[in-house]
Amino acid sequence: MGKKTSVTAFLKQLGNEITEKNELGEAVTRNYKLAETIWQKAIGGVEFDPVSGDKITKKPEPWAMRLVLDRCDGKLGSDSAEKGSSAGIGERIDDTKAKTLNAMAKDSARKNKE
Numbered sequence: 761m762g763k764k765t766s767v768t769a770f771l772k773q774l775g776n777e778i779t780e781k782n783e784l785g786e787a788v789t790r791n792y793k794l795a796e797t798i799w800q801k802a803i804g805g806v807e808f809d810p811v812s813g814d815k816i817t818k819k820p821e822p823w824a825m826r827l828v829l830d831r832c833d834g835k836l837g838s839d840s841a842e843k844g845s846s847a848g849i850g851e852r853i854d855d856t857k858a859k860t861l862n863a864m865a866k867d868s869a870r871k872n873k874e
Contacts, residue, residue, distance in 0.1 A: 802828045 775791040782788050801824035807816045 798824050798827060 775794070776789055778787040779790055779793065780788045801818075801821040804818045804820040807818060808814065809816055
C-alpha cells in the first residue's frame, strides 16, 4: 500500500500555504487569515457595507471568544469549543490516557479470546 495520509495532515499543509502578501510585503498564510478571522469574530466591531455605505455593527461571538481564550490559556481547543467545557488541559490529557488504556485493555482481551 501507499503512504497513509490524514485529513489533519492535509489541513496542516493547506494552512501553511501562502495565499497573499500584506501591505508590508510579508507572506500571509491561510492559518494567519483563519486566526485573524476568529479574532475579529471574538471582538466584534463596525464595518461598512461596500455598496450602500451603511454602518454594520458586529457583536462579539461567544464561541470565538471562548476559542481564543482557551488557546491563549493553553487549553485544548476541540472539547472546549464543542462542548463548552471549562476543563483544563490536565483533565483532558487524563481523559485521553484513560481512553487509550481502555482501548488497549479491550484489544488485549480480544486477542486473548482468539
